[in-house]
Amino acid sequence: MDFELTDEQELVRSTVREFAEAELAPVAGEIDRDHRFPEEVLPKMAGMNLMGMPYPEEYGGAGTDYVSYMIALEEVSRGCATTGVIMTAHTTLATFPIYKFGSQAQKDKYLSDMASGRRLGAFALTEPAAGTDAAAGTCTAIRKDNSYVLNGSKIFISNAPFAEIYIVFAKTDPDAQGTRGMSAFIVERDTPGFSVGEAEHKLGIRGSSTPPLYFTNCQVPADALLGQEGQGFKIAMQTLDGGRIGIGAQALGIAQAALDAAVAYAKERVQFGKPIASLQAIQWMIADMATSIDAARLLVYRAASNIDHGFPYSTEGAMAKLFASETATRVADRAIQIHGGYGYTESYPVERHYRDAKITELYEGTSEVQRMVIARAALR
Ligand SMILES: Cc1cc2nc3c(=O)[nH]c(=O)nc-3n(C[C@H](O)[C@H](O)[C@H](O)COP(=O)(O)OP(=O)(O)OC[C@H]3O[C@@H](n4cnc5c(N)ncnc54)[C@H](O)[C@@H]3O)c2cc1C
Numbered sequence: 388m389d390f391e392l393t394d395e396q397e398l399v400r401s402t403v404r405e406f407a408e409a410e411l412a413p414v415a416g417e418i419d420r421d422h423r424f425p426e427e428v429l430p431k432m433a434g435m436n437l438m439g440m441p442y443p444e445e446y447g448g449a450g451t452d453y454v455s456y457m458i459a460l461e462e463v464s465r466g467c468a469t470t471g472v473i474m475t476a477h478t479t480l481a482t483f484p485i486y487k488f489g490s491q492a493q494k495d496k497y498l499s500d501m502a503s504g505r506r507l508g509a510f511a512l513t514e515p516a517a518g519t520d521a522a523a524g525t526c527t528a529i530r531k532d533n534s535y536v537l538n539g540s541k542i543f544i545s546n547a548p549f550a551e552i553y554i555v556f557a558k559t560d561p562d563a564q565g566t567r568g569m570s571a572f573i574v575e576r577d578t579p580g581f582s583v584g585e586a587e588h589k590l591g592i593r594g595s596s597t598p599p600l601y602f603t604n605c606q607v608p609a610d611a612l613l614g615q616e617g618q619g620f621k622i623a624m625q626t627l628d629g630g631r632i633g634i635g636a637q638a639l640g641i642a643q644a645a646l647d648a649a650v651a652y653a654k655e656r657v658q659f660g661k662p663i664a665s666l667q668a669i670q671w672m673i674a675d676m677a678t679s680i681d682a683a684r685l686l687v688y689r690a691a692s693n694i695d696h697g698f699p700y701s702t703e704g705a706m707a708k709l710f711a712s713e714t715a716t717r718v719a720d721r722a723i724q725i726h727g728g729y730g731y732t733e734s735y736p737v738e739r740h741y742r743d744a745k746i747t748e749l750y751e752g753t754s755e756v757q758r759m760v761i762a763r764a765a766l767r
Pocket residue numbers: 476510511512513517518519520542543544545546589597746749750751752753754755756
């Protein structure tokens with residue numbers, strides 16, 4: 388990897404890698420097996436300033452650039468993909484909207500607690516009948532005197548059972564057409580009328596809890612509105628533009644973990660009297676895996692670097708996520724192939740990497756959505 392990293396970025400990589408290898412990788416299998424949210428690692432990550440990396444120090448963040456944040460996310464996900472999604476759902480999806488669109492009072496109230504990792508956040512856009520077509524959501528927020536009353540439900544909300552602060556999207560003008568009429572709200576966990584349902588049983592990232600949310604005449608103060616009325620869709624899309632690069636970094640970490648496992652196994656597994664690493668069939672698989680991971684890494688860092696330099700990053704982020712996520716799935720598949728039958732069992736971590744990789748092609752916009760974004764830019 389020859390992308391020019393600064394000394395600080397290299398330090399982020401070595402520090403987070405050390406932490407991930409010591410604290411995350413050893414428990415990743417158990418977290419997956421038991422579907423257990425790794426609550427105990429979050430204070431440690433907060434202590435290392437990993438829960439709000441790109442936000443200013445005055446708001447409790449680490450004040451790093453976006454490339455550093457992506458490096459950290461890649462290393463955390465290499466150790467444990469579940470922890471990776473908890474980190475990015477909190478840092479990007481929940482905290483960014485408050486940082487970017489929040490009033491000074493909202494920033495004073497929430498940002499320091501979130502960026503420092505004291506209070507966990509979640510982002511609630513998806514509804515049972517509104518996934519890719521997010522504007523089709525039917526959750527409503529109707530103004531009543533000095534408050535809004537929320538009704539409806541959300542589904543697949545990462546971090547939800549352990550979060551305290553939720554960014555919730557709801558229609559303030561249910562009759563408006565298309566993407567208009569949606570607004571964003573900051574909802575606190577103990578608000579009456581708000582509840583968290585049962586977590587889904589998932590193929591992968593099993594430690595990250597993904598339940599539905601319910602709003603039944605849930606009354607929030609008028610100043611819970613984030614940005615302006617009707618700005619919700621824009622807030623959601625801008626948040627996801629950055630979030631996608633994070634999912635690219637998560638995919639990268641999963642792919643790297645699968646390659647590492649495959650290389651180690653190929654060197655130790657002996658067939659026909661010699662390690663399988665000496666077979667050209669295995670070497671070619673490893674060469675392809677390493678090449679696509681490097682290409683994915685360059686795309687992820689390029690997109691992050693665009694954020695750091697104030698350049699557009701929507702198309703670049705879509706490319707990074709698309710390529711990194713499909714790389715992760717492919718690399719994890721090849722890693723199982725290199726492990727033979729053992730790779731299909733829980734004796735080795737590659738079956739978990741394979742299951743974890745798949746989600747990166749689905750959330751924060753499916754691969755089809757990324758291709759739509761990229762094609763739109765290419766055809767412009
Ligand atoms: C583990 C997990 C965690 C998640 N975390 C969150 C979270 O924290 N917050 C949140 O709000 N959401 C979250 N989601 C929801 C996630 O973002 C959606 O599942 C995703 O956006 C896809 O929506 P959908 O599942 O409704 O699929 P659908 O939109 O129903 O799509 C089904 C298929 O149709 C394709 N498709 C749909 N529309 C088009 C089109 N116009 N052109 C081409 N193909 C199309 C899709 O690509 C896909 O292949 C999470 C989901 C999962 C599984």
